[in-house]
Amino acid sequence: MAQHIAQPTVTSPELPAKLPIGAIVPWAVFFGILMLILLYFVGAEQGATSVVSGEYVHEWVHDARHLLGYPCH
């Protein structure tokens, strides 16, 4: 009397989900533009090209200017 013993099925390890590049690119562009705007306010928001008059923005980002090596004072 032969019994059939079921063999455990070997499953391949799950592969990591593929990144949908088409869904990531718009967010990457969006955050890249935001970072460029932030970089502008940190690095160039003063003098003749200032968007906000006065020294407020400069003072708020003063430590970031020094951290990134922008000439300041």
Ligand SMILES: [Zn+2]
């Ligand atoms: Zn400074």
